[in-house]
Amino acid sequence: MESKQPLLKVNNLKTYFFTDDGVVKAVDGVNFEVYPGETLGIVGESGCGKSVTSLSILRLLDEKGKIVDGEIIFEGKDLVKLDENKMREIRGNDIAMIFQEPMVALNPVYTVGDQIMEAIILHQKVHKDEARKIAIDMLRKVGIPEPEKRVDEYPHELSGGMRQRAMIAMALSCHPKLLIADEPTTALDVTIQAQILELMKQLQKDLDMAIIMITHDLGVIAEISDRVAVMYAGKMVEYTDVKRLFKNPKHPYTWALLNAIPRLDIEQERLFSIPGVVPDALHFPSGCKFHTRCEFATEKCRNEEPGLIEIEDGHFVACWNIEKLEAAKDRVEVGENK
């Protein structure tokens, strides 16, 4: 992996919202890179800034949101500085995106086909009939039965799973190099989620694209990602490859999170619970953002913000008390594999 050049490199990204109530530091220093063909998972609880991160990459923030610092290097260009026209050429063409709610992410007054063809005509500069063919092809590829018929249907005529497939077809119609999937399966049933995840893996292989998979479901992360970034309150707290993360989490938050999920594969007497609530983005705590809920927190945590440091090769953690966690891991009985 190291041999390759990263496709996308995000450096110290800071995206703030300037609202009437104050400045929301939704993303406050995020670094990661995505290599061609790999899947980067971004995981974190609601409101931690996952979506804002992805929207920042495509520069689709609303007028209140500003990228205040950092760079987003895609194929050598800094997207933050790119002019709007150039950016538009990248959107949908080089980087595509799918959203959480397939119900509302499609325009209700145009047919699915229309909406897919739009991007094709725009980026591939083909004729309408040609575009339609491509669209039908695409729909078939994502496993929609009778694509010739479905192409002329309106979104509300499709089921949730179908719509998400159509969204995927739309995103992939121009063969992007990077697909950003923002919780693509959260709104779907598990059996459908399984279908979609399978489809995405398949398509990734076929098209050789990189994926940024955003989710709050650690199960999905485990299933699909190569590397994982864990976010908490606008910050990256841990960043490493998927196996290491699940086997040997180094950040107290990651660790607690893993133990808080009820699991199918192991018996748990009692769930580990993280006290308190996710802090409100307007009033982030000082120092380490997690210190209010962290059992290892010290005076230092309260006052100084830990940086993301590479504690071992390719494993980044932002915590002052890594050792304390190691010690505690033995104390806490998490349960055993069946």
Add this chain to the structure above:
Amino acid sequence: MLRDEIKKNTKKFFKNPTAVLGLFLLVFFIIIALFAPLIAPPKDPNNPYRIPIATWSLEPKPPSPEHPFGVIGQRDIFYGVIWGTRTAFRIGLIVAGISAIIGIIMGSLSGYFGGWIDEVLMRITDIFMSLPFLVAAMVLTTVLGKGLDKVMIAMIVFGWMGTARLIRGNILQVKEEQYVLAAKALGVRDSLIILKHVIPNTIFPVIVQVSMRMGSLVITAAALSFLGLGAEPGYADWGTLLSYSRNWLTQFDKAWFSIVYPGVAMVLFVLAWNLVGDALRDIFDPRLRG
């Protein structure tokens, strides 16, 4: 806390310059209405809404120290504008208030009970809505006979349907809210559920609606007066004052003060309510915020 909520909303309200302007105007008009007897002392305290005759001549007289806004139709415009403020408030508050109450009753019955009650009430609502408001008010006023009270009755009779529909829609929505189910599951009586859960959660849009209607009601009443169907001549009412100007329109020097003073009073009054209503809507109805 409620106080916090109020504080927050108040803060939001005061951040909006147009809302503040509206509130300022409104307060201004309220003060004028309250102190009308001091600002323009009535000649006949039993009948203060009748503008005293300033001169026998029908000719308009331009503003003078004695009649600061001039005289039209033998009446002192200043007096008419001042007491017209009271008239405007009376029309707006009474009509908007009573029709809102009727609307709330009809809407709640319809929305909460549903079924045939809903069907019947909604068809009745449809029927009343099948007449354009202005025309309907005009017809009923004509039938009832002239006079501001008749205009008000007419506007009430044809003015409740909007509220009824709004309330019904909201109730249908609130009825599905889980807290209503929860109350039901707790064994709370239907009547209490309406009173404690449903109405409080539907009433704010009605308040917004009422404040937005205030202005248009005053306009409609004035329009009827202007056409000669509303208040009788000599009544302290802006529309009536404006109707005097009709026949002097072609002469700028004789018409301008009779149009400008009551006209501006009216525009500002309506503007005040609309600004306040707009701001309230922004606060209470986040869907339309922006």
Add this chain to the structure above:
Amino acid sequence: MNEIILEVKNLKKYFPIRAGVFRRIVAWVKAVDDVSFNINRGETLGLVGESGCGKTTVGMTILRLYEPTAGQVLYGNKDISKLRGKELREMRRKMQIIFQDPYSSLNPRMRIKNIIAEGIITHDIAKGREAEHMVAELLKRVGLSPDQMNRFPHEFSGGQRQRIGIARALAVNPELIVCDEAVSALDVSIQAQILNLLEDLQKDFNLTYIFISHALNVVKHISDRVAVMYLGKIVEIADKKELFSNPLHPYTKALMSAIPIPDPELKRERILLKGDVPSPINPPSGCRFHPRCPIADPKICSREEPELREVKPDHFVSCHLV
């Protein structure tokens, strides 16, 4: 432990679909179609299934928030569906519900105090000072500070609101609580808090839960027995350990395999189901699962409706091919 507290017999709930010129009923949503099970005092029955399969409807019908179309719900030995007026209200005291949505389940214009006290006052359990005292106790019990009882719901986070919902349910000393997706809307870290709380409360008050969720892992964690629903029917019901170690119905199997497990090294075989969940308006004939079933036998499955059979002690399955 084996006293049956609630018995559901052949429960059906159909919702009419009105359409056409005269708003006539043109079809029925068979949201719950012939469901039977029972619950013992003090146990937790998990109810899982995908969205739209009728879980909520079961819960609501049990509480008579919906009128059942057919069937019986016996509480103790009273048929709830026949109760009226005072008796019904009395019964409602014994059964409570906690909702999924922590936002819409609390009246935004009422203080926490009044929300929780509503049941206490309705059932004349206490009044005034005393009621307030009880509210304070309840708040403490669900892990909130009594100082907060004068606040409004929107001042609380999702997890806190869910606690308030729980306190409201507890206020009337219920015996049975239906938890409808009580933790689905919560973040993982909060979800764990609430699940733990529910478990503690169950122990302390000897509560019986019907725990409705689409998340198999959560159900597995909290339940004693689990019923799996598909399109308005129970397809499998068994003791938790039995069900998870030995699922018999192909749907149960598929469901289990579909759940992603947070362990990248665990490689499982996936049973991928075809297509979407069909609509409950015109459910497939025969076994409702047959169009998606990987092992369906075209001869019987599409024709005959399988019955819920006890294939092992206390393990019921409704499948022709088990």
Add this chain to the structure above:
Amino acid sequence: MIAYIIRRLLLLPLILFGVTILIFGMLELLGPEKLVSAYIRGPEAEKVAGATQKIIEKYGLDKPLPVKYERWLGNVLKGDLGWSLVGKQPVLSAILSRFPYTLELALWAIIPVVFVGIWLGIISAVHHNKFLDHFLRVFAIIGWSFPDFVFGLFMILIFYTQLGWFPPGYLSFDMERVVTSSQFVNYTKMVTIDSILNLRFDVFLDALRHLIAPVITLAYLWWAYILRITRSSMLEVLRKEYIRTARAKGLSEDVVINKHARRNALIPVATVSGQMIIALLAGTVIIESVFNRPGLGRFVAMAATQLDYMSIIGGALFYSILLVLGNLIVDVSYALIDPRIRLQ
């Protein structure tokens, strides 16, 4: 959808029946004494003593209610709405002959209202919270607060009294003569259309000159209204996920707004435009009176001031039929924009 329309069509007679009861009820509030004036009038007519009683008997004004209603409804169904004192004609023909004037005025007003209003609304939403937006908002709210007759008075004061540009009335004399001459074919009775069909552009321009002030007066308020609706609807739509999807595809802002956002934003606008057209037609009651234009509006206003009950009642009935049919049309067209409804 079709079922819905059919249902609406079936409800239509019911509603209209209700409307007749409502209207007849109002008529009956008068009592026979006052109704007499619907049959005779004028000081001269009163010179003959005993005429009142004769009229009451002749028209059966003292009969019991249901009998009167039946008779009245029977007449209404036959198209006999009584005699219009103001119109000097049977009420129905009085209404029908005046309606084209009003329709013409309303149509002319609708064009700027819809086009300009929607255009401004979109601009305002796109420039959300910028200067232009604030400006248009203020413009809108002032417009919404301006009573139409006051605005009309100002228009006359400025554009006729002072500047002499836009005269009140309907046509100037020479043109009037052209229109009434036998060479001029009145296809629609709407002079702006007829003049073009007759290739008389001088007439057209003259008609336009008379139309401008009332059209602006009528339109200004509704501009403001449509602007507001469009703006908030557009703002709501612009926050929708599918707009983000469209942007994520790399579409230009133009396409996003004009294709993806506008159509969705216009759906709620379509509903209010139905009400608006009705209100606009009703608004001519005042505008036509202020600008001294012939038409249904002024007819009704005159009928009301002169207590010509048959005409007001007939006018009200006519307006309500327009309204009911108008709403039906709006609902249908609504469905045409929104496939979610169309395909139900």
Add this chain to the structure above:
Amino acid sequence: KNPDTVIVATIGEADTLDPHFAYDTASGEVLFNTYDCLIQYKGESIKEFEPRISTAVPSVENGLIKDDGKTYVFPIRKGVKFHNGNDLTPEDVEYSFERGILFDPAGGPMWMIIEALFGEYTWEDVVMNHVKLRTGKDMAYSDLFAENGEPKPEYAKYLMEAYRDILDPAIEVEGDNVVFHLVRPFAPILYILAQGSSWSSILDKETCIEKGLWDGKADTWWKYHDLPKEESPLYAFENGSGPFKLVEWNREQQKVILERFDDYWNGPAKIKRAIIWGIDEFSTRKAMLEKGDVDVCYVPAQYLSQVEGMPGVTVKKGLPTVSITSLHFNWTVAEGSEYIGSGKLDGNGVPRDFFTDINVRKAFVHAFNYDAFIEDVLNGMGERVPSDLPTGFLGYNPDLPLYKFDLKAAKAALQQAWNGEVWTKGFKMSLLYNTGNEARQTAAEMLKYYIESLNPKFKIEVQGVQWPNYLSAYKRGLLPAFIIGWLADYPDPHNFIFTYYHSQGVYGGPQGEAYKEWARENLDALIEQAVQEIDPAKRQALYEEIQKIAIENYIGMPLYQPLAIRVQRDWLKGWYRNPMRPGEDFYAYWKEE
């Protein structure tokens, strides 16, 4: 502008073009220009006549008035053509009057001719008198008819007789003459027949029968009796012989367009086209006058200042009229009136018979500033008259005393009224006016102002109601006092004196039962005597006496006799003033810069 067209901007609009139904000036104006009458007023005079269709004006001297004033002979002009080209014959004249009398619509004008010929006020009364004579029974006209509208068989012949024996002989063709036979002398008859009286217009018999008017037969006339206005075929159609033809009556625009009749017997008119346009909004009318778009413009007195001095516009003021506006008292207010407060003399109302006390009437009469009213409100466009008889009429005497504005006298009278009770207890009543009539409104306000200034316990509420409601209220006797005007139907004192003072007069009734009784005792006989007197000098004396009685008894307060204003463009020539003419005489006009 428009050299051969005259455009008149006025208010209101013709009510009907059926001459026998039309009873308003707006209709009269159209009929005046499209039909001919037997005779016409001579120029500006309202006392002298000229021939028109009749080649001579009947007089005792020329022998055309015979039998002591009971027979009138009209020699009919030859060569007169109707607009459709038909010739006008004596039969047409006979038919016209007979049709009108048989038609006699309720509320129509035909009572004048019927009164002149038969001494009754409606044709139905004439018929019923006949039936009574023949059967001895007192019945209502409607009793003669069966359910299906046909006459009951037993009465059919009386109906036929009514025409054959009464009406037909009353108007007869004798050679080239038409002869009227009156049952008694009736002094005003020539006025009633003169041009300007639309009810005396000459119709074309042939066209009328074609159009479905009365077919001229004796046995079906009742089918054509009292038809609704709109059912008359002449409603919006004319085929007169007048100088102008009706081109269009555009009811949407309240516009009547007339065109010159080239075959007019007296030679074609000088202008080609005349338009009468109803524009209710004064401002609009004025603006059009200013721009020269209209030639004549109706201007209410209070807006006089707006047109005076307008370039290119002639304003003539102070023109005489034949109308009176006065306030009369109701001596017996009808029961249930809402306008007399409590109905008792308790300070919160007035008793129903409040005005029977002459002191009350006297006080009211003195509490009005007549001169200020005329000066300020009417801009001087009014004249004071001592009684309800306009100046210039027979019987008018400028030496009769005018009421004075005298608050002291008013106060004294009120202190005496009702044995002083009025003064100590106070009273309260309403004065109504019809909305839109600013003059009347101000009159009411003024009376209120001065009465209330006498004693703070006096309360008069001034209330505006719409015209029809006003009419109905005063006619039902609900108003304690009412302001009303009368416009002459014909310029004879009878038309005013009878109306205001006779117990059966139109305004007699609303003055209450007590007044009627009083009038029967004191005035009725005198009034009846006066109308039958042919000698003008004797009539003058009789009318003066009547007026004296009225003035002394404070029967009403004549507020003013309006003076008219003429506002027209300078370029319109040929105008002359005749107060009996209902509007413009386009035949006389031409235009010249």
